[in-house]
Amino acid sequence: MSTTTLLWVFIVAGMATYLIRLSFIAVEGRVRLPAWFRTALxxxxxxxxxxxxxxxxxxxxxxxxxxxxxxxxxxxxxxxxxxxxxxxxxxxxxxxxxxxxxxxxxx
Structure with missing residues (x-):
């Protein structure tokens, strides 16, 4: 695997992780999560x-x-x-x- 390919893998993985975490922060207060889901978290x-x-x-x-x-x-x-x-x-x-x-x- 080339260095450029590896760099792109890291960038995409980092962005995906960031967006997943941001999604929970962004919807806080706007979306009412079910009680069972909040308990599971x-x-x-x-x-x-x-x-x-x-x-x-x-x-x-x-x-x-x-x-x-x-x-x-x-x-x-x-x-x-x-x-x-x-x-x-x-x-x-x-x-x-x-x-x-x-x-x-x-x-």
Missing amino acids: QFVPAAMLSALIAPDLLMRDGNLYLSPLNARLVAGLVAIVIAARTRSVGWTIAGGMAVLIAMETLI
């Missing part, structure tokens, strides 16, 4: 974050890896517990990273 950030993180925690070399030796999975579970108890982003990141580094060092 509240779950989009959590669903997207889960879709991005879950494969990294659960997969290794393209295979499902559910084991107590899976450092990323254990660190992720510890981070979930810390987040649920403290509601602190800092403690969640620090605790999860500490467990991940410790397990990767020991294993």
Whole structure:
């Protein structure tokens, strides 16, 4: 793929992303969205974050890896517990990273 083609792909993808996001901002207040749709929109950030993180925690070399030796999975579970108890982003990141580094060092 040539550099020019790649540049155009980036430009078009960026414009498409911008227009999609702008569409929600532009129609705010002008269009009355159904209550079920507004309720569903509240779950989009959590669903997207889960879709991005879950494969990294659960997969290794393209295979499902559910084991107590899976450092990323254990660190992720510890981070979930810390987040649920403290509601602190800092403690969640620090605790999860500490467990991940410790397990990767020991294993």
